[in-house]
Amino acid sequence: MLRILVVEDNLTLLDTIIEILSDEFKVDSASNGDDGLYEAMQNIYDAIVLDVMLPGMNGFEIIQQMRRENVNTPVLFLTARDALEDRVKGLDFGGDDYLVKPFEASELKARLRALLRRSGSLTLKQxxxxxxxxxxxxxxxxxxxxxxxxxxxxxxxxxxxxxxxxxxxxxxxxxxxxxxxxxxxxxxxxxxxxxxxxxxxxxxxxxxxxxxxxxxxxxxxxxx
Known part of the structure; x- marks a missing residue:
């Protein structure tokens, strides 16, 4: 089963995302930037769902450190609805896609599947x-x-x-x-x-x- 890391400091949203994804993926989580970076650097995940605004290191700092260390795990950024600059910056720093909050469960899953297919971790027939x-x-x-x-x-x-x-x-x-x-x-x-x-x-x-x-x-x- 594919393994996903979710880094999100809103614990209610974090629990919701884990519940949404757990029927298809193994899901690990972190609620602050420092823990998120530590787990991301283990390089054992097929994809990472990464919030931009986090306590400690933010999402941009995490992905910059990952890419510097050649950890190329695909990253799906979570951004605020009005933060266009964040979306552009996230992609420029090496993010693979972004999803605007609030979002539907079906869109989160669809974007993750598309990202995993592009990375070669998932095929249409799984x-x-x-x-x-x-x-x-x-x-x-x-x-x-x-x-x-x-x-x-x-x-x-x-x-x-x-x-x-x-x-x-x-x-x-x-x-x-x-x-x-x-x-x-x-x-x-x-x-x-x-x-x-x-x-x-x-x-x-x-x-x-x-x-x-x-x-x-x-x-x-x-x-x-």
Whole structure:
């Protein structure tokens, strides 16, 4: 399931956005700029919904810091109705879209889906493909070379994250935060255990060799 970060200081609106998005996405949240920047810099999100006016760092400062550090997560800015300058500035600083408050739930979802399709995280059919592997997001089904393969939820999410970031080195910390979450009671050692099991599931199709171990860092999915 795709993961969204929402940074909004109005707690009533924040709760509303989380409720709107939770049926389609995993949603994390922050209610001030400093916490929002910290979570954004983990680089584990598929998109960020970012308010402009925040306690601490504002939305513009957050995205400038992200882009300086090459964190290219798509950002949907939330702006006030009369703040045209904010909309222009947000796009100039590296934002991908903006939504004017107040907004309808359907428009928020539609803009996020469009943004995710442009970034390659989502297709019209909500599928992901890597060579002969196909993932079907809504049902969490997986087919390898046309054959169905049974994965646990966490194995599916691990493979999904690897495919979304094919060719990139993912640290164990990034994988742990993305798949298990900051509040998980497990330890980071679980990443190695699940990576081992995922490789075993892919071994009959010879895709296990595509999951490279980057010693001392993490893993990378790349065609052998």
């Amino acid at each position: 599928t992901l493909q890597y060579r002969g592997i196909e993932l079907f997001g809504p049902e969490q089904d997986i087919f390898v070379e046309g054959e169905p393969v049974k994965l646990t939820i966490k194995q599916y999410e691990l493979l999904e994250y690897m495919i979304q970031n094919r060719g990139a080195i993912l640290t164990k910390e990034q994988i742990y935060d993305r798949v298990w979450g900051f509040d998980s009671e497990t330890t980071i050692a679980i990443v190695e255990v699940f990576m081992h099991h995922l490789r075993k599931k892919l071994e009959p199709y010879h895709y296990h060799k595509d999951i490279k171990t980057i010693r001392g860092v993490g893993y990378m999915l790349k065609e052998q």
